[in-house]
Amino acid sequence: MAFAEKCGRDSWRVRYHRDDGSIGSISGFPSKTAAQDKAAEIKVDQRRGKFIDPEAGKLALGEWSVTWFDSIDVAPATLAQYESLTRNHILPRWGNTSLSGVSGLAVHTWGKKLRAQGYAQNTVNTIIKIMTMMLVDATDERLIPVNPIQPRRRGRRRHQKRREQVWATPEQVVMIALQAASLVGPWAAVLIITAAWTGLGGVNSVVCSASTLISMPVADRCAVVAAFGGGSAGVAPGLGAPESA
Structure with a gap:
């Protein structure tokens, strides 16, 4: 009424x-x-x-976190991690904020600042995850109408480190060329040396990686060199137009 x-x-x-x-x-x-x-x-x-009683949303997140931790059932190691991240990160920033006063945009901005301060992406993700779970349960308990933290659908870049490409040294290229010459023929060594030093042809993307041909079994090296040379292993192929080396 x-x-x-x-x-x-x-x-x-x-x-x-x-x-x-x-x-x-x-x-x-x-x-x-x-x-x-x-x-x-x-x-x-x-x-x-x-x-939804408007008064219910005035409960501080710090107060709600006490009730929330009493209710969850997780492994001891997980509980210790959640408590540590809440104590060291969530409560200092959000402990005095009312549940209805938490803004999803503000939380994502805060997460971005944590990453800028040097915290690992996984750590930041876990912190946001804990807050999200708290607010989802607050929604279920009818303390707030909806969980304000929603997945970002735009304006977010991937935080993944690009894998470093390892290139062969000149000495390693010569080693590969000599092995190719002994397995296939002198033409293979010429092809590899030309590709490595001039960048001509598609072979350079394979033979110039120290983590590829050097680590291959002998039979596989032979097959790769033959394939890029345009013929089968042990058969000297035609080298085609001059620009393809």
Whole structure:
């Protein structure tokens, strides 16, 4: 049940009954009509079981975290990690913020700042995950209407380190060329040396990687060199047009 009542010369408020029998209040309506409209909205939500008490969202996240930790059932190591990250990161920033005052955009901005401070991506992800779980459960307990932390769908780059490409030294290229010459023929050595020093042809992307031909079994090296040379292993192929070496 909800109703409107005058609470000042030019101000109205809405009073509503809570499930525990107490009466809540929402103030600040400039007219009786505005207060009555809000009261009608509350009545509909109460009948549908969807009413969220505005007072509930004023609970500080720090206070809610105590209740939340008492409710979760995780492995001891996981619990220790969650408690440490909450104590060292979440509470200093968000402990005094009301549940309804947490902004998803502000949380993602905070996560970006943590990464800029040098924290690992996995650590930041876990911190945001803990906050998300807290707020999801707060939503389930009808303390707030929705969880404000939602996945970012745009404006987010991948935080992955590019794999370093390892290139063969000149000495390693010569070693590969000599091995190719002994396995396939002198033409293979010419092809490899030309590709490595001039960049001509498609072979350079394979033979110039120290982690490829050098580590291959002998039979595989032979097959690769033959394939890039344009013929089968042990057969000297035609080298084609001059620009392909």
